Each structure stands twice: as structure tokens, then as C-alpha cells.
Amino acid sequence: xxxxxxxxxxxxxxxxxTIRRIADAVQAAPGPDAPVVEIGPGTGALTAALxxxxxxLVALEVDDRAVAHLRGALPGLDVRHQDVLQTDxxxxxxxxxxxxxxxxNLPYYITSPILFGLVDQRASIxxxxxxxxxxVAERLVAVPRTKAYGILSVVFQxxxxxxxxxxxxxxxxxPRPTVDSAVVRLTFRADSPPxxxxxxxxxxxxxxxxxxxxxxxxxxxxxxxxxxxxxxxxRAEELTGDDFEALSRALPA
Ligand code: SAM
Numbered sequence: 001x002x003x004x005x006x007x008x009x010x011x012x013x014x015x016x017x018t019i020r021r022i023a024d025a026v027q028a029a030p031g032p033d034a035p036v037v038e039i040g041p042g043t044g045a046l047t048a049a050l051x052x053x054x055x056x057l058v059a060l061e062v063d064d065r066a067v068a069h070l071r072g073a074l075p076g077l078d079v080r081h082q083d084v085l086q087t088d089x090x091x092x093x094x095x096x097x098x099x100x101x102x103x104x105n106l107p108y109y110i111t112s113p114i115l116f117g118l119v120d121q122r123a124s125i126x127x128x129x130x131x132x133x134x135x136v137a138e139r140l141v142a143v144p145r146t147k148a149y150g151i152l153s154v155v156f157q158x159x160x161x162x163x164x165x166x167x168x169x170x171x172x173x174x175p176r177p178t179v180d181s182a183v184v185r186l187t188f189r190a191d192s193p194p195x196x197x198x199x200x201x202x203x204x205x206x207x208x209x210x211x212x213x214x215x216x217x218x219x220x221x222x223x224x225x226x227x228x229x230x231x232x233x234x235r236a237e238e239l240t241g242d243d244f245e246a247l248s249r250a251l252p253a
Contacts, residue, residue: 011181013045013105015172022183023049025129025165028101032056035096039084039104039114039130044070044077046105051077058096060084085113093124099188102128108179111136112152115186119159120195122188129165129185137164137182149237150210155203158193158241160186202248209236209244217247225252 013019023046028034032054041047041059043066051057051074059079061067067081093100102125106114111132118125135148140156141164142148156162168181193199205224212220217239218232226232231239231247239247 011105011108011173011177012042012175013172014174018168018172019046019049021166022046022103022105022129022131023053025183025185026050026053026101026103027127027129027185027187028054029126030098034101035093035098036101036103037092037096039102040107041070041077041079042066042105044073046103047074047077050103056096058092060087085110085117087117089118089121089124099124099126099190101126103130105131108133108136108177115140115152115156118186119156119188122159122192123190123194125188127185127187129183131168131181131183134167134180134182137184140164140184140186144240145237150213151207154206154210154239154241154244156186158245160188160192162186198248202245205248205251206236206244209239213237221251227251 026036028036033056034054036050036054036057038047038050038057038059041061047057047059047070055076057077059070059077060082061070061079062081062083064081067079070077070079089100102118118128136152138148139150139152140162142150142153163185165183165185168183170176170178170180205221208223209217209220213236216233216235218227220236221227228250231243
């Protein structure tokens with residue numbers, strides 16, 4: 001076993017119970033043959049449990065030493081030395097024969113780009129069961145008029161069913177992080193709107209509204225034209241995803 005602190009950064013799972021809970025939370029409908037992909041296997045704590053359940057598991061890992069270690073320790077594993085942010089999910093889904101089930105204890109410093117990468121290729125992803133910093137998980141599931149409600153809540157709730165499955169304390173990791181964690185399941189809806197110029201505009205609008213979340217929308221969104229009622233005097237955190245969609249259609253193109 002590689003000692004993680006020597007080379008691989010933080011948040012390595014050490015607790016068999018948490019490992020089992022995460023592996024059990026994957027809802028890969030087709031059973032053991034399901035196309036399951038692990039992000040960031042590291043030294044393989046979660047990987048071994050996943051491989052028992054899903055023998056065709058593919059693991060994506062950027063760290064040279066971790067890849068070498070995994071090839072020795074888990075010879076049956078299809079480990080690929082690559083950056084998850086460069087992954088072509090559509091090509092991988094087509095190679096594995098169906099929409100993918102993604103799982104992993106994410107590298108926390110790139111949680112948002114990983115999640116946005118998945119949502120942008122949601123035609124190729126069925127589900128993501130992933131561990132992240134608890135604050136990020138809470139933003140994903142937040143409802144309007146709360147402090148945690150923001151861009152992540154609006155965008156992800158539009159494309160996925162989001163469930164915060166369970167919280168995880170720092171004590172189950174080595175080295176012990178300073179933040180709490182949580183496991184989230186994102187079930188990507190096959191019928192969500194496809195990527196298009198309208199979708200891009202929607203995201204730009206949501207981002208602009210929350211970038212000035214204390215201002216009324218007539219000010220925060222002034223660059224988009226005259227904001228009509230009933231939205232002009234509201235603030236971003238009062239709007240649901242459907243409200244943003246209606247507002248996006250109501251604003252001049
Ligand atoms: N799954 C292991 C566990 O729970 O013990 C390790 C999780 S650790 C939080 C995150 C892992 O992601 C590390 O192994 C790290 O090398 C890997 N990683 C970091 N950035 C990555 C990237 N861009 N692409 C793929 N893997 C990455």
C-alpha cells in the first residue's frame with residue numbers, strides 16, 4: 001500500500017463502513033455488467049469494493065504513482081492514466097455500451113469543473129454517486145430563499161435529480177481534512193434540455209443574477225435589457241429554476 005501522505009494529497013478513505021456505504025449507493029441498474037467508472041481511485045480503497053461489485057470497472061487516475069500501484073494491487077482493474085477533466089464521456093459511454101454510472105471520492109479542488117463536465121455530457125451519464133465537501137453538497141440540494149441556494153442549485157436541479165445521501169466526518173479519512181464531506185447522488189434526466197445556445201444563455205443569466213445576489217434583478221441583469229415584472233424587483237435567490245427559464249424567454253434576445 002502506498003502511504004498517501006508521501007505523494008498523493010488528501011482525503012483518502014480509511015473507514016470500511018463508509019467505503020461500503022458509497023459502493024452500495026451506486027444504483028447501476030444493469031447489475032454487475034454495468035458501465036461503472038471511478039474518478040480518482042488513488043490507492044484503491046473504494047476501488048476494491050467497487051471492483052467486487054462491478055468487474056468491468058474503469059478507473060480514471062491522473063497520478064503516476066497511484067496508477068502504478070493500482071496496476072500491481074488490482075490486476076483485474078481497467079485503470080486509465082488520465083485527467084478526468086479531459087475525459088470524453090461520450091466516447092467512453094459508447095465504448096462501454098451505455099450511459100455511464102460515475103462514482104468517486106472527488107479531488108475536492110476541482111469538484112465544480114468535474115460536475116459541470118458531467119452535466120454537459122449528460123446524454124452519456126446515467127448517474128454520479130460522488131463524495132465532495134459538505135458545503136458544495138448542500139448547495140447542490142438547496143432550495144430558494146436559503147443562503148446555500150445559488151448557481152449550483154439552479155443548474156443541477158434543472159438537469160438531475162439530486163439527493164444528499166449521507167454526511168461524512170473528517171475522521172474517516174487519512175490525512176484528516178479540515179472540512180466535512182457528503183455523498184451525493186445525481187441522477188441525470190434523459191429528457192433534460194439539450195445543450196444549445198438557449199441553454200448557454202440560461203446559464204449566463206443565472207450566473208449573472210447570483211453574482212450580484214443582493215441586488216434586485218433589474219440591476220443585476222441590466223446588461224440583458226429591461227427586466228420585466230414580476231421579476232424586476234426580486235432577487236436571484238427568490239427564483240426557482242422554472243422562474244429563471246421564464247425570465248430567460250422574456251428578456252430580449
Ligand atoms: N478514491 C481514493 C480514496 O477515497 O481513498 C482517493 C480519493 S482522493 C480525494 C482524489 C484522487 O483523485 C487522488 O487519487 C488524485 O490523484 C486523483 N485526481 C486528482 N486530480 C485528478 C484529475 N484531474 N483526474 C483524475 N484523477 C485526479
